[in-house]
Amino acid sequence: MRPDPRLAPPLLAFAAVALLTGGCGGEPSTGGPAQTVASGTTLEVIADEYSYDPGELIVEGTEPLTIELVNAGALAHNLRVIDGNGQDLGGTPTFQGGLTRSGTVEVGAGDYTMVCTVGDHAALGMEGRFTVRAR
């Protein structure tokens, strides 16, 4: 299932603002702490209203990373990785609370953002930095 495309324009605008304003500070994003993970593995991320835990990811390497998203909330959530142009590069489907679904992200080294594209969840806190480092 794809995120509703009608939700994309406000999300893209938000993402652009986030990238413009959040580029160089050392401020942690909302939600849980950053976690470093090796690519080529599976990482569990917990989604809730309205945060991810970990709230920020640093991926070492450019092999595919499988994200196992545990929806611990009551609402539907997803986790999508977008680039600086707001392009969707992969992630999990949108699914209801209480379930777990996996998705894969495979991107080159760079700075990305992980967001929930449901409604205004990203603006409410479901967004964090997703950094990929070559190794």
Ligand SMILES: [Cu+2]
């Ligand atoms: Cu959400």
